[in-house]
Amino acid sequence: MITHPSFAELNGYADHELSEPRRARVSTHLAKCSVCRSTVMSLRAITKEAPGILNVDPPVGALERILDRHAKGESVILPMADPPRQVFVPAAVWRAAAVLALLAASTATVFMVQEAGAEFGELHLTPVAASLGGILDVEYNSTSMFADENRLFIRGRYRVPGDEFADGPRGEVITAPLYRYDGSRFEGTVELPDSVVYMVFAIANAAGDAIDSRGGALWEVIKKDENGRPLYSGLVQKQQEWMGRNGALALATARLASTLYPDNPDAWGRVHFIEQIGAAEANSKRLEAQHAARFTQFERDYAGKSLTGEQLAGMYRYSAAW
Amino acid sequence: MPIGMKEPLEEAEFLNRARSGEPSAIAQLYERYGDTVYRIGYRLTGSPMDAEDVLQDVFLGLPRALQTYAGRGSLKGWIKRVASRTTLMKLRMRKRKAEVTLDHLPPSPAEGRGSGFSLTDRMEFEHAVDALPEALRTVFVLRDVEGYGHSEIGEMLGIGTGASRVRLHRARRILRKRLEKSR
Numbered sequence: 001m002i003t004h005p006s007f008a009e010l011n012g013y014a015d016h017e018l019s020e021p022r023r024a025r026v027s028t029h030l031a032k033c034s035v036c037r038s039t040v041m042s043l044r045a046i047t048k049e050a051p052g053i054l055n056v057d058p059p060v061g062a063l064e065r066i067l068d069r070h071a072k073g074e075s076v077i078l079p080m081a082d083p084p085r086q087v088f089v090p091a092a093v094w095r096a097a098a099v100l101a102l103l104a105a106s107t108a109t110v111f112m113v114q115e116a117g118a119e120f121g122e123l124h125l126t127p128v129a130a131s132l133g134g135i136l137d138v139e140y141n142s143t144s145m146f147a148d149e150n151r152l153f154i155r156g157r158y159r160v161p162g163d164e165f166a167d168g169p170r171g172e173v174i175t176a177p178l179y180r181y182d183g184s185r186f187e188g189t190v191e192l193p194d195s196v197v198y199m200v201f202a203i204a205n206a207a208g209d210a211i212d213s214r215g216g217a218l219w220e221v222i223k224k225d226e227n228g229r230p231l232y233s234g235l236v237q238k239q240q241e242w243m244g245r246n247g248a249l250a251l252a253t254a255r256l257a258s259t260l261y262p263d264n265p266d267a268w269g270r271v272h273f274i275e276q277i278g279a280a281e282a283n284s285k286r287l288e289a290q291h292a293a294r295f296t297q298f299e300r301d302y303a304g305k306s307l308t309g310e311q312l313a314g315m316y317r318y319s320a321a322w
Numbered sequence: 323m324p325i326g327m328k329e330p331l332e333e334a335e336f337l338n339r340a341r342s343g344e345p346s347a348i349a350q351l352y353e354r355y356g357d358t359v360y361r362i363g364y365r366l367t368g369s370p371m372d373a374e375d376v377l378q379d380v381f382l383g384l385p386r387a388l389q390t391y392a393g394r395g396s397l398k399g400w401i402k403r404v405a406s407r408t409t410l411m412k413l414r415m416r417k418r419k420a421e422v423t424l425d426h427l428p429p430s431p432a433e434g435r436g437s438g439f440s441l442t443d444r445m446e447f448e449h450a451v452d453a454l455p456e457a458l459r460t461v462f463v464l465r466d467v468e469g470y471g472h473s474e475i476g477e478m479l480g481i482g483t484g485a486s487r488v489r490l491h492r493a494r495r496i497l498r499k500r501l502e503k504s505r
Binding site: 007008011039042043046047049050051052053054055056057058059062063065066067069070071074075076077078079080082083137176179181187188189190191 | 343345348349352356357360361364365370373374377378379380381382383384385386387390404407408411414444447448451455462466467468469477478479480484485487488490491492494495496497498499501502
């Protein structure tokens, strides 16, 4: 599967602002991709022509009007300083963040927040892997819920490696505007810190009183490696996100991590821990026996070897699950 | 002697006359920089009336403002920055109208400034820029039209460089799609 650079990355390439490794990677892609080449060419055409647009002359008589007012003693105090940095969070954002917190607290609450029988829209994030600089292009095809809106907000909660599970909502909240492009389609861009490995999103209007949360499931993005495999740290954070809210999803995520990273004792330790919480008694004996055999195998594989910090921590987690 | 090539002593004397508000010095400043100031006002506001307000404000305020010009960097760059700030303050004080009325349609481009872009394409481009949401238009004009860097734009708008960059990407994306649709 071909992974195209994001629009933001193509912008950076067109502006010669990419670091050398990324520039080389995009260059290699452009040599094979006419679509992305066309995008870069049109971006360069825009930036080339932009300085020449709106080259209008002042109206006739403007100088005379200025001198006339000056002669009458008029003066203006001009702004000589730049404004302070904006740290403004509209009240609606806090209301919506509170709704996200409600979503985190209780699945039942989701249905109270949602419109009865609500359909939900489609959200597309590019690049899905979020592996190319942290800027995601957002396209959202809305439902009738937002028929009267020209601007929406994508609101997200993100996680970085090391974030622990807690009883309350975790991770920072970010928000970015989406503008109506045409019909039911909204577009925007959201910038993530480079350290983000997992994130959940909902779409809301400016007032925060209409929210599309994909039926409570939220939309998610998980960071992937160059081969398209979800990063282990991303899977761990997804599991942390849903622990306490959706145990089945948390367990499924932990099992996926152990499947994709079978040589990681930390992955098996997490699976073991969640299974102990949720598995029925009969099933639990079978699972315990399997874990015991696997742990013994890890001990044999690691015997006499110098282990990394991650391996040590993983073995500790796996052993602590008993 | 061509403008910009005066001896430093003459330039200093000229600035002193401008600071004291001599009409001939104000007129000379207008001759040199009036076009630049008006275009910044027009490009950022999209309104000929607002652009003239900016023009008037800047040249009425320059005698006082020049007291703070210490000669670091070019006078043109300094005046551009003052004009940009003045326009941005104007934008903050009013809500930009969503509709483009006949009064606000961009006038025909001045003669002799074609570049290889056909007149029809240029008008479509200008309409597309004018139709951008204000926050995106502002960054696009400051970056791609006026040539400011993202850190300068961030300072002028009170936002981070990341936000400036993201808004520019959005603006270019919208422009590209609108221009492709019109072909």
